[in-house]
Amino acid sequence: MTAISASAVPAAASPDPDGAVLHRPVIDWFDAHARDLPWRRPEAGAWGVMVSEFMLQQTPVNRVLPVYEQWLARWPRPADLAAEPPGEAVRAWGRLGYPRRALRLHGAAAAIRERHGGDVPRDHAQLLALPGVGEYTAAAVASFAYGQRHPVLDTNVRRVFARAVGGAQYPPNATTAAERKLARTLLPDDEPTAARWAAATMELGALVCTARTPDCARCPIASLCAWRQAGSPEHDGPPRRGQTYAGTDRQVRGKLLAVLRGTVTPVPQATLDQVWDEPVQRARALDGLVSDGLVEPLSGGLYRLPLT
DNA sequence: TAGGCGTGGCA
DNA sequence: TTGCCAAGCCT
Numbered sequence: 001m002t003a004i005s006a007s008a009v010p011a012a013a014s015p016d017p018d019g020a021v022l023h024r025p026v027i028d029w030f031d032a033h034a035r036d037l038p039w040r041r042p043e044a045g046a047w048g049v050m051v052s053e054f055m056l057q058q059t060p061v062n063r064v065l066p067v068y069e070q071w072l073a074r075w076p077r078p079a080d081l082a083a084e085p086p087g088e089a090v091r092a093w094g095r096l097g098y099p100r101r102a103l104r105l106h107g108a109a110a111a112i113r114e115r116h117g118g119d120v121p122r123d124h125a126q127l128l129a130l131p132g133v134g135e136y137t138a139a140a141v142a143s144f145a146y147g148q149r150h151p152v153l154d155t156n157v158r159r160v161f162a163r164a165v166g167g168a169q170y171p172p173n174a175t176t177a178a179e180r181k182l183a184r185t186l187l188p189d190d191e192p193t194a195a196r197w198a199a200a201t202m203e204l205g206a207l208v209c210t211a212r213t214p215d216c217a218r219c220p221i222a223s224l225c226a227w228r229q230a231g232s233p234e235h236d237g238p239p240r241r242g243q244t245y246a247g248t249d250r251q252v253r254g255k256l257l258a259v260l261r262g263t264v265t266p267v268p269q270a271t272l273d274q275v276w277d278e279p280v281q282r283a284r285a286l287d288g289l290v291s292d293g294l295v296e297p298l299s300g301g302l303y304r305l306p307l308t
Numbered sequence: 309t310a311g312g313c314g315t316g317g318c319a
Numbered sequence: 320t321t322g323c324c325a326a327g328c329c330t
Contacts, residue, residue, distance in 0.1 A: 134328050
């Protein structure tokens with residue numbers, strides 16, 4: 001079996017320059033093994049897809065599921081969310097993490113109401129212009145909700161391509177132009193197949209071609225995988241970027257916001273002071289939350305989630 | 309572009 | 320136990 005080459009060989013020299021040999025096995029595998037997730041059901045609609053994409057940014061599926069259901073039940077349309085204060089979005093976000101996403105989702109809902117008549121736009125550029133929507137999310141909504149043909153490059157897809165095509169255990173830390181070019185090259189020509197391919201490659205990365213212990217025995221393209229053919233070499237070079245957390249401002253921000261999420265009553269400074277004993281860092285974290293719009297300072301040293 | 313930004317499960 | 324990791328975005 002021949003590996004799919006990512007190198008810049010002339011098309012005539014490559015047996016499968018567009019990777020078409022990968023499409024059928026990956027999509028067939030997806031048809032047989034895809035998870036039944038609520039945002040994949042037809043009734044989810046574009047808004048359901050968009051909400052799920054915001055929540056799934058850096059947060060695992062299992063933690064998203066209950067919050068997603070509550071969110072859609074409470075705010076079934078963008079205008080429903082836009083009608084409430086941003087602080088309610090932050091409160092409903094719960095412990096999903098990165099609460100700025102809640103603020104941005106609220107802002108996206110407001111923009112959808114104002115600029116798009118309350119309907120999630122279909123156009124990639126219009127999606128990209130919404131707060132909190134980057135290259136990945138715009139492509140994902142356009143592809144999953146509207147069946148369009150866009151390269152969808154998330155961490156799962158990048159890992160699948162790095163292994164199957166690039167022969168490496170992991171993709172680069174930051175997405176490269178070469179990865180974008182490869183994703184465009186591998187994208188099936190017709191819209192419905194391209195949309196299927198996007199979902200299928202993501203699912204393959206999430207369920208089989210996982211970061212730590214890939215289950216190659218269940219992989220539909222194991223025989224084509226460049227990384228396997230190279231003997232599954234371990235990652236070498238600089239260490240992959242890790243994230244520290246304990247003792248950082250992020251941890252303090254999380255504790256402060258948890259207090260404010262727990263009550264609709266404005267909270268005195270003295271109460272917030274109890275979550276962290278180092279005053280300089282504590283003040284810096286609270287200032288950061290205020291400047292991010294996640295916390296609203298009131299007169300008299302009181303704080304609450306933002307009403308505006 | 310490198311770093312900041314939450315949270316919790318798992319090996 | 321302690322890193323590593325999870326459907327990124329923004330500055």
